[in-house]
Amino acid sequence: MLASIASRGTQQVWTVPMKLLHLDSSIQGDASASRRLSAAIVEQLRGSDASLEVRYRDLAAAPLPHITLPGLAREAAVSVLDEFLAADIIVIGAPMYNFGLPTQLKAWFDHILIAGKTFRYGEQGVEGLAGGKRVVVALSRGGIYAASSPMAANEHAEAHVRAMLGFIGITDLTFIVAEGVAFGEEVRAAAMEGALAEVKAIGVHAQAA
Template sequence: MKLLHIDSSALGEYSVSRQLSADIVAELKHQTPDVEISYLDLAAQPLAHWTPAVADASGAEAAQGNALVEEFLAADVVVIGAPMYNFGISSQLKAWIDRIAVAGKTFRYTENGVEGLAKGKQVIIASSRGGVYVEGPFAAFDHQETYLRAVLGFIGVTDLTFVRAEGVAISPENKEQALKSAQSSILSVITKLAKAA
């Protein structure tokens, strides 16, 4: 099994999404010791934002983009640490998505509409939010998880799971409870995945 582990939070050791993504990967490694892990830290080594020059078929940037697409396609499991920043995802994670959402590689247009080509992989999102967005008055402000569902679905990912800690900025007690809730769901998510592998 090949696993691609991605972190995108700029908060370093204070990051909730990094803590959760590390816990997910550790549990997966515990249950499937032969897993091969590749790691990308998009905050420590940020990608340039997509431009036509970056997408040019010649040069190092294009080669890097091709390598990122191939790494994503080769992975059986992708674990993404995705914090909510200003109701959306981090710009670092968006830059990576712009590299992997490539017509002819991860999706294609057909007479019957768009067909996602990145099928057959499990994606687990370690989602962290300062407030509460899964329900209540701010649910309409969620452009983080809704965007990730849309763009990953567009490229063919149908097996998508969120491990969520939200309300972590409300109070220390809320943060502790949110982390406990998220960490308790990790075991069941990974056990299900390991059985299917």
């Protein structure tokens, strides 16, 4: 949908609103740290650009099926991919469960990492086809997995997301991390306060393809 007309000298130019896809995957509902952060990120981005068109998908409330070869051609699977391809900005709420991603979120990635659609193999190797998008990930971790932590080698959520998005050509990637949220109310509150402060620095921008 065309949103407005901008003037450039004597010429009028149609401007098209950017599209934002908001995903949540935590099973914890209102108690979820990642949901609170992802909502704050979307609110911050909408404050920077009120014309943003936002589409929301709750992967925990309405899980996607695990992919099968016949299933990739079904209308529901095609719509998930089309929804991703149409988005300029993707905000992902990603809690870390058992050192990795929730299966609900992994299933979503399995629906968008499709050869010939978001990546392809060529003579020079893999080429990502989904560049030009911006992704902001709200990542929550119950423990401490920062690079300086003894548990850092067990962090397979952020690393996995970085690998999958990089594989399809997305380089404009921001992580807002709250960790230690299972270490009691005081630690959780401090972690959320720090993460929410980072959210306030986020603004809308478009990456050149």
